[in-house]
Amino acid sequence: MIFLIGDGMGYNQVDAGSLYENGTSFNQVRVDPETGKIEHEPGTASQVYENFPVRLGMATYQHRNGYEPDKAWGDFAWVLKNPPDSAATATAMATGVRTYNGAIGLDPDRLPVRNLTERAQELGKASGVVTSVQFSHATPAAFVAHNESRGNYRQIAREMVWEHELDVLMGAGHPYFDDDGQARDTPDFRYIDEATYEAAVSGATGHTFIEKAGDFADLADAFDPPERVFGLPQVARTLQFHRSGPDRDADGTPVEGAEPYTAPELRTVPSLAEMASGALNVLDNASDRGMFLMVEGGAIDWGGHGNEMGRMIEEQLAFNEAIETVVDWVERESSWQETLVVVTADHETGYLAGPGAGADTGWTPLRGEAGGLPEHSWHTGGHTNSLVPLYAKGPGASRIDHHARHTDPVRGDYLENVKLAESVFDFWGRGDTASP
Template identity: 35%
Template structure:
């Protein structure tokens, strides 16, 4: 006799979600009228191999975050730069122990090609370290980089270049980042490297400089740097959007300038970290500002890839945050109601987009582990997962 396992799912429908007159958790978002030229839809790139990969992660970014960014920034008839990518799919995001993933397990699925528990940084469910795509790239002679608007020790960037049981171990993550071999690391997180703030008083700043990194603390130093190894720590923790801090696009430009010097290729991960933070706070303005910053970095990446011809750009998210919905247009037609259903992550699948050689490998419905595995294969780094 065949035995079947049935999963019982309890669906709880909030009456407030069904009532458009309910103002709780609702924000009003102005809708833009764009007079600017709509970006050109990018073509498929045929018949070329992948030399470089730029992997963009909009933390907490679902279809609602992208669409609200489009409406507010360029209008209903406009396009964000990420919307010009010719290949689109979806990513299933569950972790090994929960249908709702966190950023650590979500990023580990991309970096190692395996499912793990929430909070795990590049370790499997048995807490054994897995080799990451960044580490494999370094072993094969490629250059690598990490960019984030959070601390560089935060869950997503950490999952590409360190291995710890819990994402909260940021001081240990900082130590491992310096030993990862990554040529470029740009974001926040000064407090996790400075003896002034660390609980063990370890001076990782001096260690980084002795290892060949130039320490950068503001956008002027980034712009003027001619070094080939960079550690940019532009805030104590996450970036605060101060005038002295570089944009994600500026960090991307500098990273691409350095990494593209390697004739063997490169792997670069760029995270729009704080889109997620805006979602956690149910703060539409915060989300829109971060989507705008992230999309400018997407443009920088796509412009590079179009000129280079051998660069694959893959864009996705680790999960959606906030249960953001576009609820109702106001009668005037110049604003839209945004409704938030939660202050945490959701299990909604997230968009997957690609441009460049082999971009069609990222169409359809995919598991998050597939994305990491396929990127490693396209860079000829071997098969994931691999254990250290």
């Protein structure tokens, strides 16, 4: 079972990447909030997951809120009210329990709730999480750990490394390298404490520790991979997103209208696709009872927060590449009869819409051609309560589809995000031992 989560990835983030890459879009609409008129643009499914048999919307709201389709499409500002964060939404997807913003694997009463990774381990399955941002950040953390605050990075890192026997743990957050992959004069132990880092490097945690780009590439092709791996690329916050370049001013302010890849990509770090490929190789050899893997494209979110179309597209395309790598692995090493792949998001970030969209004009479609920035507009630097896409293929996909018991006038059938975890628990059983 493989979950791929694009942090901050809404329908328009997917289409922005497709417009830049292929000149095509799949989910573009024009909606007039005053009359309720809905016009769907002709679309082309250009991403492999857009052809999955299950294609749904998913609601992402936090504890005590809700999603109301009529309000979401009748008032342009409605989706900006009380938006969720990645900790709450990832916890919902990982545990089936809706909670408060900032919570990692806890219910609203701050009690720990079992997640899919823990259930997989109970069943003897291999397990792992991979991300393009810090490994102790909210989304990967919620699939493993339990903490009252997502900001307790070092506590979360210790728990992830020491307490849960993950077979694979990969993500950024290296204390000895900066955002450009350059060695620091003084280490920054913000995302992992020094003792845990030193233990990981020495092998005391039980993992094989890797950090160089070539090590990740070798892992993907290894005939006899290590049994457990902790991969910490030589970079600080993200694989690529926070690198410096001509699309950023000296103080880090984004240059408006900058094209993707204006800044040369770092060559000292692996891609998310390479990390996913290495993780699959390890997990496939770690257990004969299957696996659970979560792969996060984590910096799509940062592109939305900064309203940086160019770098957001970079991250979307990197996430797409990771998905393609997973699909290729399923078709080469497994099959669609034994592996479920789910592609979705934790929430939408940036309220990305077409040019001229707004309270008076409603929702307009993104426009663009291959190789150029799509015409667009941003409407927040934060998150929204908008529906996000969900795509699924493989055994169990029909169970997810079964939970889509609501209908949105624009996006069609949708499910609550807690139902994603519930559908997996239904498939695996909920007891402490394997189901008969």
